[in-house]
Amino acid sequence: MIFGVRYVTTATSMKRKKHHTEKSRIIGLLVVSFLRSRLLHRTLIIAISASLLLLFALFSLFAPSPVNEINLQTQNNDQVRSRFEVPAGGGRCRRDLWSSIHSRLFYGCSNAGVNFAKANVKTNPDRYLLIATSGGLNQQRTGIVDAVVAAYLLNATLVVPELDHTSFWKDTSNFSELFDTDWFITFLRNDVRIVKELPDMGGNFVAPYTVRVPRKCTPKCYEDRVLPVLVRKRAVRLTKFDYRLANMLDEDLQRLRCRVNYHALRFTDSIQGMGKLLVERMKMKGKHFIALHLRFEPDMLAFSGCYYGGGEKEKKELGEIRKRWKNLHASNPEKVRRHGRCPLTPEEVGLMLRALGFGSEVNLYVASGEIYGGQETLAPLKALFPNFHSKETIATKEELAPFVSFSSRMAALDFIVCEESDVFVTNNNGNMAKILAGRRRYLGHKATIRPNAKKLNMLFMNRNNRTWEEFASRVRTFQVGFMGEPNELRPGSGEFTENPSACICQNSGGGGISYPQNHNNITEFEEQQEWYDVVDNKLNANGTKIDSLPLLMNTDQLAEVQEFFSD
Structure with missing residues (x-):
């Protein structure tokens, strides 16, 4: 019994060993198959990686380097900047720069009506x-x-x-x-x-x-x-x-x-005589001359809140002056400039004139007070118009001696020269600019250029990204409606001192005169007036400005501000 049992056990054991051996063989085959597959994959991966490395090496060999791309971009930018080269000549213009073709159709008329009581x-x-x-x-x-x-x-x-x-x-x-x-x-x-x-x-x-x-x-x-x-x-x-x-x-x-x-209102004989002498001396220098009324005093710039790129020095100097008006709101120079409320710099005035067609040979008479930055600020304008004159350069100290101690008499001399100039230009819209613009309209619509500051300021800021031809073309487009033509301002619009429409009559048979195509400039100009005429008719009973200007002043402060902008 014992042997029988032992036999049976041994046979069973042998069967189990055989089954285990077959199982191990199967597992071994699977392992070998897996290893072979893995080896194949590794070989494939190595081959693909090698191919990619080879392609990358070839690409690196033939493609331009990032440094070269940067240099190329810099060269392109330099080429754009180099194309903004201001010409010495004014170029060809479609219009007469020195007069208006429509001026002969109008004349000043201010006689009293028959029913006007004496x-x-x-x-x-x-x-x-x-x-x-x-x-x-x-x-x-x-x-x-x-x-x-x-x-x-x-x-x-x-x-x-x-x-x-x-x-x-x-x-x-x-x-x-x-x-x-x-x-x-x-x-x-x-x-x-x-x-x-x-x-x-x-x-x-x-x-x-x-x-x-x-x-x-x-x-x-x-x-x-x-x-x-x-x-x-x-x-x-x-x-x-x-x-x-x-x-x-x-x-x-x-x-x-x-x-x-x-x-x-006629100036005294002594003022008239000296003024006419200055005009004669300007006319002796050439067939035509431009008179520029340039307002760029530190006080005006400080009040305006404008920034002209002078860094911390400018901000500190003008900021100290600005403290004079304690209730002025904090300025936003970019916004003020975008709205056309910053006076053009002397250089910008020069660029505008060149773009309009006035060449470097033109004689320029400049009527101005203290210029912020002095001769350094004036240098670009003088470079554009070397024939740069003022009453101090065309008259002797002895001739100016009776007037030099009196600001109003000196201003009167400038007034006469500006009135008699062939073209009058201003970088502002103060009282002198307005009165002269109206006077020149009344006396025959003599050419009077007012900058469309709202459009021009942004153009000046980005001028180096354009060619000169593109820049000049845009200036001429923006200035339509700002050149002193008879049809620029609608009757009754603006201040009467500047637009004396009730005193301008049209010759019979002259035909109708249409407004310029971009008549929106009329509205833009009227908006610009608000900045310079800080005490206009939009004042409430307390003398406080109630429109968009950043002002909140008492009567005395308004009077002081008014003085800075009055001439």
């Missing part, structure tokens, strides 16, 4: 109006013009206006030292009775009663605010008389403004 009929002998002007020469000129109209509205005798001796300009000149008083009185004798000083009334001196009317006061405003006081007191003195009469008046009153501004 002074000897309407003046009340017991009413005297005294005026104290404010600001620089041209701001005061505007006040004098409006004073005559105010006297007419009040049926009063006008006492020759007092000039401002205490403002920023610190000029002690009186009316008779700037203007021909006798001519002023005589020319306007049919419109308003004018006397040199307040007379005794009934043997007694009457002290004038002081009144200040709001800005842009209408005829009804004068009737309500001033006339009752004038009737009671007999003599009224209106102080700070600048922009104190509405811009829009009826045609007869607007024409009275023109008679005062363009005919009655």
